[in-house]
Amino acid sequence: MKRKDFIILLWISLGTSLFFFLFFTDEHSLKSFMLTLLISSMYSFLIGIGNGFINDFLNKKFPWSEATTKRAIVSIACILVANFIIVYFCNYMNFVVFQKNATTEQFFSGKYNFTNWFMVNIALLISAFLHAKGFMEELKKTSRKEVVEQKLIAKSANAQFETLKNQLDPHFLFNSLNVLSSLIDENPKQAQKFTASMSKIYRYVLEQKDKELVTVEDEMEFAKTYCELLKTRFENSVDFIFDVQKEDYRRYVVPLSLQLLLENCIKHNFATSSKPLVIKVFSENDTLCIENNLQVREQMKESAGIGLANIVQRYSLLTKRNVFIEKSEDYFKVKLPILMEKPNVISAQPNDNDAAYEKAQKRVKEIKSFYSNLISYCIIIPFLAIINLTTSPKNIWFYFPMLGWGIGLVAHGMSVFAIGKNWEDKKIREILEKQNKQ
Template sequence: MYSFILGAGNGLINDYLNKKFPWSEATTKRAVISIVSILIANTVMVYFCNYMNFVVFQKAATTEEYFSGKYGFVNWFTINIALLISAFLHAKGFMEELKKTSKKEVVEQKLIAKSANAQFESLKNQLDPHFLFNSLNVLSSLIDENPKQAQKFTASMSKIYRYVLEQKDKELVTVEDELEFAKTYCDLLKTRFEDSVDFVFDVKKDDYRRFVVPLSLQLLLENCIKHNFATSSKPLVIKIFSENDTLCIENNLQVREQIKESSGIGLSNIVQRYSLLTKRNVFIEKSEDYFKVKLPVLSSRPNAVSILPETKNESYEKAQKRVKEIKSFYGNLISYCLIIPFLIIVNIMTSPGDLWFIYPMLGWGIGLAAHGMGVFGVGKKWEDKKIREILEKQNKR
């Protein structure tokens, strides 16, 4: 009777709570509900079992005697045994749920990482043919207009294309390197358009060691030329300058009619690559007089800026640490449920007039409660908040 009622009863409670309040979705709520439910349920089941045993089966006491407190110690001792059984069942359920959740998170993160990498590689692979196609179009025009300039353009293009091949596989490059490349590319554009296009560079020296996505300036310069007409009487003025932690590319609007629809590779490519690297956005401003694109300038290459989320090893280490915390708490709880009843028995047998077991029971109980609150999330939000604040301060330095 004891085995069936206490074992099956606690098992049913644990299964029901697993369905209604899974550990992975509401850890703190589940812990509180579990503690309250097992205390109430085990008290009721123990009183019922002892009543059936002593009153119904053995007829050792009447109902009035049973509820008068005569069997208080027996009930208290049996309740501790029942709580020990329940603690094992809940610990087993938690471990199984944690194991499933950890495996699921690792698989999801691996899929996210693979997807992000594939997307990033796809975006980078657009740059190579895109640049080559546009450069060959310029060269084709120069061959008819100015063969000597075409030869010079070909030599310069090989130098620039080398940079494209070197940088396109990088996530970020320094502003200094990107500016040097942009100036060389502007020289090519000057070769073709001469005084129809003017370039103004005004970037702060402090920004030179910061970072932008590679080939972003070249793609935006291409857009300026592609979507605007430029003549000697109405030159196209393109400015590249610093503004509030951004690198700005601005041109006066002289919109030309598009013969064919734009492929949209340039600007969308930059926006997507930035979205994979940082939470900061690329801003676009347009008025009747000018068109401006603001590229976020990143201070460093922090780990948080990586396109790869948490790795499998990091997830496993976190899960392993969490399991150790839970095992420590349940080990503490089981020790409490075993040792305190033993101390009570020793106390009653040796000196029933002096109930000294109350002091270790209360002291250890308070410590156990504090341990449980720490493990199951009470106060964790405050700790996590402080950790995030410290990390953000360190990243800003």
């Protein structure tokens, strides 16, 4: 327990000792007050520290956030046994050792059964309050931790996506300048034409690189323009075939994905007029396919692998669907998922768990409602008991609200932890399974 808890227990001991000393003690002397303070401290510290130790131990073994139902059952069993032992020990020390109002035989003969029973109930109420407080504190910690984790995940996803997108700008410019450099020596007129076309294409790169997704139609128009640029350099050495279904035009793909894959086809394969490189772009089973005949050229240096890896990583942040790669002796094919709708990078993952999140949120509200009811019970019933025993000790009436409210509290607890929504969901599944089998 923390230092703060000890200070609270000390103030409780002082407050209860003053209350009993002023209203229930005949002899108002320093010795009498010190005895009352000793007895009050014994009850306060043993009940408080005992339940605090149980709560800390159970928090390590059965955290509320991981095993709520199991923790509730274990907590009830532990506080019943522990408080029964603590109260009997405190009452024995109080009546037999300190005040000497009874002998050991009288204490265990049944003379103090009502007192023991009453004190056990008070201890259980205090214990329930302490455990409920512990539950609420852990619930707040867990909620704060989850919020921080989600913020970190969101920031990480944003940063990762921005990094991947920022690769495209210099990557495209570097490769285009390489092509332009080659054309300047080979065909200066074509180099001028290439420069004019490159400015149009680069404008599209700047416009689209900050978007998560673009329509297939926009990407196809850009790809055709880019292919014309490649034709300027390679002429009859490269052929392009486009066969994308019109219904796929309004769907979505990762921007600049076609440009990167077309560039890869050129970079990793040789192309001549006698052996032209044929690149096909077509749609197939909700995928956009880029296929080329395999004419692998010898690489002077190892490729950086930015193109395809960039596309795969960006798709992984947007959807659970994978980018597929097929390779044989004759061809190389990449299949890009065509997405039906435009997801958000940050909310894509949580949206898949909306139903589970709402269910968990509802579950937390049910548990909080039960513990609010329990805390109210722990505060009001002892207050009513003190009023009853102070004003009319011969007419015990506080049993009725205690039992009535207690039965309602037990029913509430059973509905939350034992036979609540989990039981209903289980029965619904069983009925549906039986109907499906018939």
